[in-house]
Amino acid sequence: xxxxxxxxxxxxxxxxxxxxxxxxxxxxxxxxxxxxxxxxxxxxxxxxxxxxxxxxxxxxxxxxxxxxxxxxxxxxxxxxxxxxxxxxxxxxxxxxxxxxxxxxxxxxxxxxxxxxxxxxxxxxxxxxxxxxxxxxxxxxxxxxxxxxxxxxxxxxxxxxxxxxxxxxxxxxxxxxxxxxxxxxxxxxxxxxxxxxxxxxxxxxxxxxxxxxxxxxxxxxxxxxxxxxxxxxxxxxxxxxxxxxxxxxxxxxxxxxxxxxxxxxxxxxxxxxxxxxxxxxxxxxxxxxxxxxxxxxxxxxxxxxxxxxxxxxxxxxxxxxxxxxxxxxxxxxxxxxxxxxxxxxxxxxxxxxxxxxxxxxxxxxxxxxxxxxxxxxxxxxxxxxxxxxxxxxxxxxxxxxxxxxxxxxxx
Numbered sequence: 001x002x003x004x005x006x007x008x009x010x011x012x013x014x015x016x017x018x019x020x021x022x023x024x025x026x027x028x029x030x031x032x033x034x035x036x037x038x039x040x041x042x043x044x045x046x047x048x049x050x051x052x053x054x055x056x057x058x059x060x061x062x063x064x065x066x067x068x069x070x071x072x073x074x075x076x077x078x079x080x081x082x083x084x085x086x087x088x089x090x091x092x093x094x095x096x097x098x099x100x101x102x103x104x105x106x107x108x109x110x111x112x113x114x115x116x117x118x119x120x121x122x123x124x125x126x127x128x129x130x131x132x133x134x135x136x137x138x139x140x141x142x143x144x145x146x147x148x149x150x151x152x153x154x155x156x157x158x159x160x161x162x163x164x165x166x167x168x169x170x171x172x173x174x175x176x177x178x179x180x181x182x183x184x185x186x187x188x189x190x191x192x193x194x195x196x197x198x199x200x201x202x203x204x205x206x207x208x209x210x211x212x213x214x215x216x217x218x219x220x221x222x223x224x225x226x227x228x229x230x231x232x233x234x235x236x237x238x239x240x241x242x243x244x245x246x247x248x249x250x251x252x253x254x255x256x257x258x259x260x261x262x263x264x265x266x267x268x269x270x271x272x273x274x275x276x277x278x279x280x281x282x283x284x285x286x287x288x289x290x291x292x293x294x295x296x297x298x299x300x301x302x303x304x305x306x307x308x309x310x311x312x313x314x315x316x317x318x319x320x321x322x323x324x325x326x327x328x329x330x331x332x333x334x335x336x337x338x339x340x341x342x343x344x345x346x347x348x349x350x351x352x353x354x355x356x357x358x359x360x361x362x363x364x365x366x367x368x369x370x371x372x373x374x375x376x377x378x379x380x381x382x383x384x385x386x387x388x389x390x391x392x393x394x395x396x397x398x399x400x401x402x403x404x405x406x407x408x409x410x
Contacts, residue, residue, distance in 0.1 A: 016141050019114070023144075034246075037101055044243050075184070088108030089165055091103055093169060116355040149171075150266045161258070223338045229389060233300060233386070234361075234385075235365045239369055244307075290400045293337065294397060303320075369384060372384070
């Protein structure tokens with residue numbers, strides 16, 4: 001049965017390509033969207049509302065897509081999610097009013113689930129001992145995507161804001177083709193010894209009782225809290241960085257625009273690609289995931305707090321370098337710790353929970369951050385992100401000191 005055995009021979013290659021092309025499309029939009037919305041009269045707070053609208057739709061749709069994928073398989077739902085992203089980009093490219101920009105983000109958010117579905121696929125086909133390095137593959141795709149996508153966006157934006165969106169549409173179409181041609185159809189995930197699906201079942205967004213059980217387990221609850229604090233900081237930073245740079249830095253006597261912001265994001269992506277591709281494995285082997293997560297929290301706190309008092313481009317690059325290390329080690333280390341703290345047949349629910357936590361942070365923090373930026377509280381905006389990862393460092397220190405046993409075994 002070649003269609004079934006192929007993904008087990010090389011299960012990560014299709015997912016790597018799918019995530020890479022998809023992330024490139026998304027990161028093309030990342031440095032552009034605030035400036036694109038501002039040309040239609042959006043204030044910084046309205047830019048935050050755009051990000052919140054996307055995340056709110058994702059919070060509702062993500063668990064639904066995950067649960068349906070448990071019944072019909074990952075591939076059809078990945079294609080559906082990617083088609084939604086393509087349509088969202090198409091509407092965005094055709095927008096000539098601010099309300100159309102909102103419609104585009106709602107469409108994209110309502111079908112957003114690519115990353116969680118890719119994570120579930122990895123959990124389906126990898127053993128627990130290989131999972132950390134397997135999730136690192138997604139990190140590599142993110143690093144490469146954050147290198148190429150923002151740089152491409154910055155380069156194309158000098159000829160008009162629509163051109164990067166057209167490029168994102170092309171990337172999205174490429175992601176659909178990768179999924180259709182490279183990811184074997186396969187049957188839906190099968191139950192194993194009555195214990196559930198290989199990646200576990202997904203919980204709905206309102207299944208609070210189902211989620212509460214995971215927060216009652218000390219080790220898993222601590223790791224989920226660390227993940228949430230990291231996402232709070234990361235969402236504050238990514239949603240407000242372009243607006244912050246526009247108001248704080250100049251290049252050739254002009255405020256930073258999509259090109260300059262895109263190149264900064266690309267620089268961070270380049271560092272992330274090196275870290276995830278060459279260093280994360282040896283670092284995990286040398287220091288362990290818990291110590292690495294602590295180092296990531298400390299680095300991110302130093303970077304975000306330092307950003308609030310940064311006024312020159314050289315220091316901005318230093319801060320970006322430190323931030324790249326913190327973010328680059330935190331996401332794979334925390335994700336891996338979470339999956340190890342849960343049983344193998346709980347992976348779907350736990351990964352769905354992390355996606356919901358991400359959506360909650362992306363609903364709240366862009367509004368908080370952009371409100372501060374709109375009132376010219378630029379240093380306070382950076383301190384919010386720095387405080388979140390600072391608390392994360394405290395929690396990680398306590399976790400490392402206690403060294404508890406995992407809550408569940410695979």
